[in-house]
Amino acid sequence: MSDPDFTMLQQRMLAEIAAKTVFSTNYLDKAALDSRVMNAMATVPRHAFVPFEMRPYAYVDTPLPIGYGKTISQPFIVAVMTDLLGVQPTDTVLEIGTGMGYQSAILAQLAHRVFTVEIIEELAEQAAHRLADQGCDNVEIRVGNGCQGWPEHAPFDKIMVTAAPELIPPALIYQLKPGGTMVIPAGLPDAQQLIQLRKDAQGSVTTREIFQVLFSTLEDVALP
Incomplete structure (x- = not known):
């Protein structure tokens, strides 16, 4: 597919996100997402962050497989989670679950600095290459257990989690600055809530449940 084709599909994706936001007003308490978030969604090419064979489907509003039993999140969910996070240009953000780097690239458009943790080394390596290709020089990646966060760079203004633990990891709450916000899916696999x-x-700490979601499980394992 050509770049003009991707541009047209990306515009269609943005229109679908806007429409779904209107229908989700009761959950989100707003009928439109922040313009900075929508501009970031319009700027970052989603097709650059999916496997080559998935590129024709990159702008369909659905999760897509990226290998290793993981997916890239549905664009509407990416936009909503980013909006709920309320990232400011001076913020340092921690992301848990890098995947191939799409959400990292969106955050990089909005924040001063992004630190992102991925448990699967091969995905972290792919994300690093894809982010570099897009000029995202304010993102740093490490391979690690996301439940432990990244204490060396804590505290963080904002924390975004893109995989679901049953309970919110205490280490992540501890690493969030006073005045900060975290957006995280959590709960049992058949009853996860976006929080x-x-x-x-x-x-x-106060929490607000937004709506039910379905994410990959956040793995809490010891790494060598």
Whole structure:
């Protein structure tokens, strides 16, 4: 497919995200996502972050397989999670679950710095190449257990988690700055909820359930 074809499909994807946002007003308490988020979705080429054989489907509003039993998230969910995170240009963001780097690239458009953790080394390597090709020089990747976060660079203004634990990992809550926001899917596999977690200036935590979702499980394993 040619670049003009991808551009047309990307515009169609953006229109679908806008329409689904209107239908989700009761869940999101808003009928339109932040313009900065939509601009980032319009800027980052999703087809550059999927396996070659999946490129014709890159702008369909659905998850796509990326290998190793993992998927790239549905564009609408990427946009909603990014909007809920409320990233500011001065923010340092932690992402858990790099995949092939699409969500990382979206965050890189909005934040000062992005630190992202991927448990599968081969995916982390692919993400590094794809992000470099797109000029995302404010993203740093490490291979590790996402449940442990990245303590060397904590605390973080915002934390985005793209795989679902049953319970929100305490280490991630600890690594979130006072005044910060985390967006994370959590719960049993058949009852996951997308959650917006906020930590106030005194360190107290509140959570808000958005709607039911289905994500890959966040693996909490010891790495060599």
